[in-house]
Amino acid sequence: MVIRDELAFIIYVYISIKIINRYHGLFRFRIFANMLKSVQQGREVYEKITKVTDRFLDVVLDYVGHVPYDKYVIKFIRKQQAVVDAFPSSKAAMAYKTLAEKINKWPLPVAAGGHMEFFVERLIQGNSLDAEAM
Numbered sequence: 705m706v707i708r709d710e711l712a713f714i715i716y717v718y719i720s721i722k723i724i725n726r727y728h729g730l731f732r733f734r735i736f737a738n739m740l741k742s743v744q745q746g747r748e749v750y751e752k753i754t755k756v757t758d759r760f761l762d763v764v765l766d767y768v769g770h771v772p773y774d775k776y777v778i779k780f781i782r783k784q785q786a787v788v789d790a791f792p793s794s795k796a797a798m799a800y801k802t803l804a805e806k807i808n809k810w811p812l813p814v815a816a817g818g819h820m821e822f823f824v825e826r827l828i829q830g831n832s833l834d835a836e837a838m
Contacts (some may be wrong), residue, residue, distance in 0.1 A: 706736050709749040718756050721763060731763045736803060737770035739777070746770030768806060771799040 707717045717735075724730050735753060737746040750767040757763050771777075774796035780787045788797040 705733055706738050707749055707753060708737065708739050709745055709752075714749070714753055714756075717753055721757060721765075722761060725761055725763050732766070733763060734766045734768045736768050739773045740770050741773055743770065769799070769803055771796050771803070 705717050705720060707713050721733055724733075735750055737749050740746050740749070746769070747767070750765070754765050757765055772795045774787070774794050776791045776794045777787050777796045780790045783790070787794055788800050791797060792801075
């Protein structure tokens with residue numbers, strides 16, 4: 705889950721976790737903080753969401769890192785370009801690359817639980833069925 709240090713984002717992430725937990729049975733979530741001024745701010749926003757989830761939900765949150773605020777991100781979003789392609793040496797691009805390396809090292813599930821694991825697969829199948837119907 706991607707979070708920012710803004711109340712609206714914290715509420716959105718909390719509600720998303722609650723819905724996914726309740727309706728899909730997932731209980732472990734990885735939290736990634738975005739657009740932050742410091743490493744400390746990343747830890748603080750993680751602690752904010754953890755306080756709420758610890759109190760009201762039976763879930764586990766893992767903090768995986770943060771992307772610092774970078775003026776180039778906004779610039780390239782407006783141009784509809786990925787910052788990692790357009791400005792690969794920027795702070796944000798370097799942080800995204802670090803996150804990607806971490807994700808590539810995460811263990812794969814031994815067995816699918818039949819919940820969110822098949823979301824993309826169902827989405828692709830649905831789109832291909834729609835295309836065949838045309």
